[in-house]
Amino acid sequence: MxxxxxxxxxxxxxxxxxxxxxxxxxxxxxxxxxxxxxxxxxxxxxxxxxxxxxxxxxxxxxxxxxxxxxxxxxxxxxxxxxxxxxxxxFSESAREQKLSEFMRLWQGQRTVDQYEAEFARLSKFTPKMVEDPIDRARRFRDGLKPDLRSQMISLNLRGYNEIYDRA
Known part of the structure; x- marks a missing residue:
């Protein structure tokens, strides 16, 4: 020891x-x-x-x-x-607060890299929402600015890294 x-x-x-x-x-x-x-x-x-x-x-x-x-x-x-x-x-209320932050997260005025960093930070608190790779990618895509999101949908990208790289 x-x-x-x-x-x-x-x-x-x-x-x-x-x-x-x-x-x-x-x-x-x-x-x-x-x-x-x-x-x-x-x-x-x-x-x-x-x-x-x-x-x-x-x-x-x-x-x-x-x-x-x-x-x-x-x-x-x-x-x-x-x-x-x-x-x-990790009180229940603190976990719920982080979950709420994650649910409200969208790119807004952030760059894609800034949005991705915040997405990664908050996703640690919501493991069940992002444990499935498809759900993770979809949640990331849905938080992108509307023009980027529609491009990702039209390209039919499904992987998280694929969507992040293209965005």
Whole structure:
């Protein structure tokens, strides 16, 4: 474990203090999962390393809820940690707000690249809406400016990258 912690620290994974918004928490989880993949961590190691990165309010939350999430004798799994973390830092109202932002997203005065960047950012919060490649491409296409959208429809483009590249 000592060697694993040293390797993990060298990757400079971010700390999480529990303050900030939904996107900060999501980014923290994404960065941790990249490190875990590189290091080939077990479920229990993932929990241990994630907890090591908690600071301030987040560390206080963990100390107060650890025994509820993992009662004595219970194996620590990453899935259980993620579920508890999401329950704390991804409130239902915050998720609904991001879903609403995603649903209202359209290109407007943005360039296609700016629109795509915002689409990618918000789609992280609505995975079920974009998990199917055709739905993802259709949703992206439908948010384009009307003239671009009609061109994409007339070209019968179906793939997300295909539509993005052509737009």
């Amino acid at each position: 000592h060697q694993l912690v040293e390797q993990f620290i060298k990757l400079k994974s971010p700390k999480f203090d529990g303050r900030g918004d939904l996107e900060g928490a999501l980014l923290w989880m994404e960065e941790l999962e990249k490190a875990f993949e590189v290091l080939g961590c077990t479920e229990e190691e993932k929990v241990t390393l994630a907890v090591y990165q908690l600071q301030g309010n987040a560390n206080d939350w963990w100390k107060a809820t650890r025994g509820v999430i993992f009662p004595a004798g219970t194996a620590q799994t990453w899935a259980m940690f993620v579920e508890a973390f999401n329950g704390k830092y």
